[in-house]
Amino acid sequence: MRRTHRLALPRRAQSYLDGRAQATAGQPNVERAWKTARQTKALATVVETLQAMTGPRQRCMYCVDSHGSDIEHFWPKGPYPGRAFLWPNMLLCCTECGRFKGDRFPLSSAGDPMLVNPSAENPWEHLDFDPDTGNLTARYDAASGAPSPKGYATVQLLRLDRREGMAEGYRRAYRRIEAFVNAALSEAVIDPDQLAQQLLLADEHGLLHWCFGPVGANLRPFAALRNKAPAAWAACAAAVQ
Numbered sequence: 001m002r003r004t005h006r007l008a009l010p011r012r013a014q015s016y017l018d019g020r021a022q023a024t025a026g027q028p029n030v031e032r033a034w035k036t037a038r039q040t041k042a043l044a045t046v047v048e049t050l051q052a053m054t055g056p057r058q059r060c061m062y063c064v065d066s067h068g069s070d071i072e073h074f075w076p077k078g079p080y081p082g083r084a085f086l087w088p089n090m091l092l093c094c095t096e097c098g099r100f101k102g103d104r105f106p107l108s109s110a111g112d113p114m115l116v117n118p119s120a121e122n123p124w125e126h127l128d129f130d131p132d133t134g135n136l137t138a139r140y141d142a143a144s145g146a147p148s149p150k151g152y153a154t155v156q157l158l159r160l161d162r163r164e165g166m167a168e169g170y171r172r173a174y175r176r177i178e179a180f181v182n183a184a185l186s187e188a189v190i191d192p193d194q195l196a197q198q199l200l201l202a203d204e205h206g207l208l209h210w211c212f213g214p215v216g217a218n219l220r221p222f223a224a225l226r227n228k229a230p231a232a233w234a235a236c237a238a239a240v241q
């Protein structure tokens with residue numbers, strides 16, 4: 001998963017959403033209103049803006065492996081119709097993630113979402129990556145001595161630890177990143193900016209945050225890079241933030 005930064009909607013699309021939110025306020029079911037709205041130019045602009053947030057490959061914001069094909073309501077619009085037309089509640093998602101999630105939306109005892117919101121927080125605070133299997137798992141939380149509950153709920157809901165195609169995509173991306181770092185390590189002099197650029201281009205799955213985070217930093221070849229060329233390691237770590 002990758003932290004996604006939300007862009008502002010063009011004014012016309014935003015005021016269309018505001019109008020729809022007002023018109024449907026208090027309605028227990030907005031499915032029809034949503035279906036009608038979905039055909040409009042304003043919603044096409046919403047999709048374009050979400051695509052711009054995901055980068056040139058327009059990947060799903062949850063798995064970051066498949067193509068993001070539709071608007072996803074983070075708080076599902078079935079049980080939470082009042083959030084259907086709120087821009088901060090919209091993400092771009094693939095059909096598979098959309099199917100796994102459906103109307104499921106676990107909440108903590110305090111009423112907070114247990115699903116990671118990639119547009120509102122850094123997913124790697126809750127998730128971990130296994131380079132051998134390519135699976136995403138819940139990050140071990142040292143403070144509580146247990147896996148992150150939010151990470152666990154997210155992995156379970158989206159089945160991030162048992163999707164073969166997705167895992168293969170992550171493994172391939174990791175190998176590309178590893179190969180660039182290994183190639184840099186074989187050079188007499190490492191150009192920090194060039195390496196950072198290569199890695200950013202190779203990172204189709206948001207993995208660099210993990211590679212240059214607390215877990216990846218202790219693994220070969222990232223630990224070797226930090227050892228041999230601390231400035232290059234620091235430049236890459238800064239570039240992925």
Ligand SMILES: [Zn+2]
Pocket residue numbers: 060061062063064065066093094095096097098
């Ligand atoms: Zn997906």
